[in-house]
Amino acid sequence: MLRRKNYSLLPDVELIQLSQRNSQYFAHLYDRYFEIIFRFVFKRLGGDESNAGDITQNTFLKALYNIGKYKDQGYPFSSWLYRIAINEVNLHFRALKNSKVIEVDVHGIRNLQQEMETEFELPSNNLDELIRVLNTLSEEHKELIELRFFQELAFKEIAEIYSISEANAKMRIYRILEKLNNAWSK
Protein backbone atom coordinates (compact mmCIF):
# COMPACT_ATOMS: atom_id res chain seq x y z
CA MET A 1 0.00 0.00 0.00
CA LEU A 2 1.36 3.38 -1.01
CA ARG A 3 1.59 6.12 1.51
CA ARG A 4 -0.44 9.23 0.70
CA LYS A 5 2.57 11.38 -0.13
CA ASN A 6 3.64 8.95 -2.85
CA TYR A 7 0.49 9.32 -4.92
CA SER A 8 1.83 12.45 -6.53
CA LEU A 9 4.63 10.34 -8.02
CA LEU A 10 2.25 8.00 -9.82
CA PRO A 11 1.89 8.33 -13.60
CA ASP A 12 -1.26 9.95 -14.97
CA VAL A 13 -2.77 6.69 -16.13
CA GLU A 14 -2.75 5.27 -12.60
CA LEU A 15 -4.07 8.46 -11.04
CA ILE A 16 -6.88 8.49 -13.60
CA GLN A 17 -7.80 4.92 -12.72
CA LEU A 18 -7.77 5.78 -9.01
CA SER A 19 -9.89 8.90 -9.66
CA GLN A 20 -12.39 6.80 -11.59
CA ARG A 21 -12.84 4.70 -8.46
CA ASN A 22 -12.70 7.51 -5.93
CA SER A 23 -12.98 11.16 -6.90
CA GLN A 24 -10.78 12.24 -3.98
CA TYR A 25 -7.73 10.99 -5.87
CA PHE A 26 -8.43 13.62 -8.50
CA ALA A 27 -6.65 16.03 -6.13
CA HIS A 28 -3.32 14.79 -7.47
CA LEU A 29 -4.27 15.42 -11.08
CA TYR A 30 -5.67 18.81 -10.11
CA ASP A 31 -2.42 19.62 -8.37
CA ARG A 32 -0.36 18.48 -11.33
CA TYR A 33 -2.24 20.32 -14.06
CA PHE A 34 -3.87 23.34 -12.44
CA GLU A 35 -1.03 25.70 -13.23
CA ILE A 36 -0.68 24.90 -16.94
CA ILE A 37 -4.43 25.13 -17.51
CA PHE A 38 -4.73 28.34 -15.51
CA ARG A 39 -1.83 29.90 -17.45
CA PHE A 40 -3.42 28.78 -20.71
CA VAL A 41 -6.84 30.25 -19.89
CA PHE A 42 -5.33 33.40 -18.38
CA LYS A 43 -3.48 34.13 -21.62
CA ARG A 44 -6.50 33.40 -23.78
CA LEU A 45 -8.53 35.87 -21.76
CA GLY A 46 -5.81 38.47 -22.11
CA GLY A 47 -4.98 38.48 -18.39
CA ASP A 48 -8.48 38.47 -16.87
CA GLU A 49 -7.69 36.71 -13.58
CA SER A 50 -11.17 36.48 -12.16
CA ASN A 51 -12.71 34.80 -15.21
CA ALA A 52 -9.59 32.70 -15.76
CA GLY A 53 -9.99 31.31 -12.22
CA ASP A 54 -13.66 30.47 -12.78
CA ILE A 55 -13.06 28.91 -16.19
CA THR A 56 -10.17 26.82 -14.87
CA GLN A 57 -12.33 25.54 -12.02
CA ASN A 58 -15.11 24.70 -14.51
CA THR A 59 -12.59 22.90 -16.68
CA PHE A 60 -11.57 20.67 -13.80
CA LEU A 61 -15.16 20.19 -12.70
CA LYS A 62 -16.09 18.96 -16.18
CA ALA A 63 -13.01 16.75 -16.20
CA LEU A 64 -14.01 15.20 -12.88
CA TYR A 65 -17.65 14.72 -13.95
CA ASN A 66 -16.43 12.87 -17.02
CA ILE A 67 -13.39 11.10 -15.64
CA GLY A 68 -15.37 7.84 -15.65
CA LYS A 69 -15.74 8.08 -19.42
CA TYR A 70 -12.09 8.94 -20.03
CA LYS A 71 -10.30 6.38 -22.13
CA ASP A 72 -6.58 6.42 -22.70
CA GLN A 73 -6.10 6.78 -26.46
CA GLY A 74 -2.40 7.37 -26.32
CA TYR A 75 -2.63 11.14 -25.95
CA PRO A 76 -1.46 12.88 -22.79
CA PHE A 77 -4.09 13.63 -20.16
CA SER A 78 -3.21 17.31 -20.53
CA SER A 79 -4.50 17.37 -24.12
CA TRP A 80 -7.91 16.26 -22.83
CA LEU A 81 -7.83 19.06 -20.26
CA TYR A 82 -6.78 21.57 -22.92
CA ARG A 83 -9.72 20.54 -25.08
CA ILE A 84 -12.14 21.06 -22.20
CA ALA A 85 -10.51 24.42 -21.40
CA ILE A 86 -10.81 25.55 -25.03
CA ASN A 87 -14.52 24.68 -25.01
CA GLU A 88 -15.02 26.51 -21.74
CA VAL A 89 -13.27 29.62 -23.05
CA ASN A 90 -15.37 29.51 -26.21
CA LEU A 91 -18.53 29.18 -24.13
CA HIS A 92 -17.41 32.18 -22.11
CA PHE A 93 -16.95 34.29 -25.22
CA ARG A 94 -20.24 33.11 -26.63
CA ALA A 95 -22.01 34.06 -23.42
CA LEU A 96 -20.64 37.58 -23.69
CA LYS A 97 -22.52 37.86 -27.00
CA ASN A 98 -21.04 41.23 -27.82
CA SER A 99 -17.63 41.27 -29.38
CA LYS A 100 -14.77 41.02 -26.94
CA VAL A 101 -11.39 42.66 -27.34
CA ILE A 102 -8.50 40.47 -26.25
CA GLU A 103 -5.16 41.99 -25.48
CA VAL A 104 -2.27 39.97 -26.85
CA ASP A 105 1.29 40.57 -25.80
CA VAL A 106 3.79 41.97 -28.24
CA HIS A 107 5.92 38.87 -27.90
CA GLY A 108 3.12 36.63 -29.22
CA ILE A 109 2.34 38.85 -32.17
CA ARG A 110 6.05 39.11 -33.01
CA ASN A 111 6.26 35.32 -33.07
CA LEU A 112 3.52 35.33 -35.66
CA GLN A 113 5.11 38.18 -37.59
CA GLN A 114 8.47 36.38 -37.72
CA GLU A 115 6.83 33.25 -39.05
CA MET A 116 4.99 35.30 -41.67
CA GLU A 117 8.22 36.97 -42.70
CA THR A 118 10.01 33.63 -43.02
CA GLU A 119 7.26 31.98 -44.98
CA PHE A 120 6.19 34.83 -47.22
CA GLU A 121 9.02 37.36 -47.00
CA LEU A 122 6.71 40.11 -45.92
CA PRO A 123 8.60 43.36 -45.90
CA SER A 124 6.32 45.14 -43.49
CA ASN A 125 6.99 45.48 -39.82
CA ASN A 126 3.48 46.73 -39.23
CA LEU A 127 2.06 44.91 -36.21
CA ASP A 128 -1.20 46.83 -36.39
CA GLU A 129 -1.77 45.61 -39.94
CA LEU A 130 -1.08 42.08 -38.78
CA ILE A 131 -3.67 42.47 -36.03
CA ARG A 132 -6.13 43.80 -38.60
CA VAL A 133 -5.78 40.76 -40.86
CA LEU A 134 -5.77 38.45 -37.84
CA ASN A 135 -9.16 39.82 -36.85
CA THR A 136 -10.57 38.80 -40.23
CA LEU A 137 -9.97 35.10 -39.53
CA SER A 138 -12.70 32.70 -38.45
CA GLU A 139 -12.88 31.78 -34.77
CA GLU A 140 -11.53 28.32 -35.51
CA HIS A 141 -8.50 29.71 -37.30
CA LYS A 142 -7.90 32.30 -34.61
CA GLU A 143 -7.86 29.49 -32.10
CA LEU A 144 -5.10 27.64 -33.95
CA ILE A 145 -3.04 30.80 -34.33
CA GLU A 146 -3.46 31.52 -30.63
CA LEU A 147 -2.33 28.06 -29.62
CA ARG A 148 0.70 28.14 -31.84
CA PHE A 149 1.94 31.72 -31.53
CA PHE A 150 0.41 33.22 -28.40
CA GLN A 151 0.36 30.13 -26.22
CA GLU A 152 3.55 28.89 -27.89
CA LEU A 153 2.45 25.28 -28.00
CA ALA A 154 4.47 22.84 -30.06
CA PHE A 155 2.88 21.30 -33.17
CA LYS A 156 2.90 18.00 -31.32
CA GLU A 157 0.81 19.48 -28.49
CA ILE A 158 -1.63 21.10 -30.92
CA ALA A 159 -1.92 17.78 -32.73
CA GLU A 160 -2.73 16.05 -29.45
CA ILE A 161 -5.40 18.60 -28.54
CA TYR A 162 -7.18 18.17 -31.87
CA SER A 163 -6.44 14.42 -32.11
CA ILE A 164 -4.75 14.90 -35.47
CA SER A 165 -1.27 14.08 -36.73
CA GLU A 166 1.60 16.50 -36.24
CA ALA A 167 1.93 16.89 -40.02
CA ASN A 168 -1.74 17.77 -40.22
CA ALA A 169 -1.35 20.38 -37.48
CA LYS A 170 1.56 21.95 -39.37
CA MET A 171 -0.44 21.95 -42.58
CA ARG A 172 -3.44 23.63 -40.95
CA ILE A 173 -1.28 26.36 -39.45
CA TYR A 174 0.51 26.88 -42.76
CA ARG A 175 -2.80 27.28 -44.58
CA ILE A 176 -3.95 29.86 -42.07
CA LEU A 177 -0.68 31.75 -42.53
CA GLU A 178 -1.32 31.68 -46.25
CA LYS A 179 -4.76 33.10 -45.65
CA LEU A 180 -3.30 35.84 -43.50
CA ASN A 181 -0.78 36.59 -46.22
CA ASN A 182 -3.52 36.85 -48.83
CA ALA A 183 -5.57 39.14 -46.63
CA TRP A 184 -2.45 41.24 -46.03
CA SER A 185 -1.75 41.54 -49.74
CA LYS A 186 -5.23 42.92 -50.43
Add this chain to the structure above:
Amino acid sequence: MKTYKIKDDEQRIQPSEEQIQRNKDFKRFYANYEKATKRPRPLYKDPKFFFILVLIVIVAYLVSREA
Protein backbone atom coordinates in the same frame (compact mmCIF):
# COMPACT_ATOMS: atom_id res chain seq x y z
CA MET B 1 -16.74 37.16 -31.75
CA LYS B 2 -13.43 38.25 -30.37
CA THR B 3 -10.94 40.69 -31.76
CA TYR B 4 -7.34 41.23 -30.80
CA LYS B 5 -5.38 44.27 -29.90
CA ILE B 6 -1.76 44.52 -28.88
CA LYS B 7 -1.10 45.02 -25.21
CA ASP B 8 0.40 48.44 -24.81
CA ASP B 9 3.37 47.58 -22.68
CA GLU B 10 6.08 45.10 -23.52
CA GLN B 11 5.15 42.83 -20.63
CA ARG B 12 4.09 39.31 -21.50
CA ILE B 13 0.69 38.15 -20.37
CA GLN B 14 1.54 35.68 -17.67
CA PRO B 15 -0.12 35.17 -14.31
CA SER B 16 2.04 35.75 -11.27
CA GLU B 17 2.74 32.96 -8.80
CA GLU B 18 0.46 34.75 -6.35
CA GLN B 19 -2.41 34.80 -8.85
CA ILE B 20 -1.97 31.09 -9.50
CA GLN B 21 -1.96 30.21 -5.82
CA ARG B 22 -4.94 32.46 -5.16
CA ASN B 23 -7.02 30.50 -7.63
CA LYS B 24 -5.71 27.03 -6.87
CA ASP B 25 -7.92 25.59 -4.18
CA PHE B 26 -8.80 21.93 -4.33
CA LYS B 27 -10.97 22.07 -1.19
CA ARG B 28 -13.22 24.73 -2.69
CA PHE B 29 -13.18 22.92 -6.00
CA TYR B 30 -14.15 19.61 -4.40
CA ALA B 31 -16.87 21.22 -2.28
CA ASN B 32 -18.38 22.64 -5.50
CA TYR B 33 -18.15 19.23 -7.10
CA GLU B 34 -19.88 17.54 -4.18
CA LYS B 35 -22.54 20.24 -4.06
CA ALA B 36 -23.26 19.70 -7.74
CA THR B 37 -23.24 15.92 -7.70
CA LYS B 38 -24.53 14.84 -4.30
CA ARG B 39 -28.30 14.64 -4.04
CA PRO B 40 -29.76 16.40 -1.03
CA ARG B 41 -30.82 13.99 1.70
CA PRO B 42 -34.58 13.37 1.62
CA LEU B 43 -36.33 15.08 4.53
CA TYR B 44 -37.87 11.89 5.85
CA LYS B 45 -34.41 10.43 6.29
CA ASP B 46 -33.44 13.27 8.58
CA PRO B 47 -33.91 11.95 12.18
CA LYS B 48 -34.93 15.38 13.49
CA PHE B 49 -37.52 15.87 10.80
CA PHE B 50 -38.74 12.29 11.24
CA PHE B 51 -39.22 12.85 14.98
CA ILE B 52 -41.17 16.07 14.36
CA LEU B 53 -43.31 14.27 11.78
CA VAL B 54 -44.12 11.47 14.24
CA LEU B 55 -44.96 14.06 16.89
CA ILE B 56 -47.34 15.88 14.53
CA VAL B 57 -49.07 12.61 13.64
CA ILE B 58 -49.49 11.69 17.33
CA VAL B 59 -50.83 15.15 18.23
CA ALA B 60 -53.18 15.05 15.26
CA TYR B 61 -54.39 11.60 16.31
CA LEU B 62 -54.96 12.71 19.90
CA VAL B 63 -56.79 15.86 18.82
CA SER B 64 -59.00 13.88 16.51
CA ARG B 65 -59.85 11.44 19.33
CA GLU B 66 -60.73 14.29 21.70
CA ALA B 67 -63.07 15.71 19.11
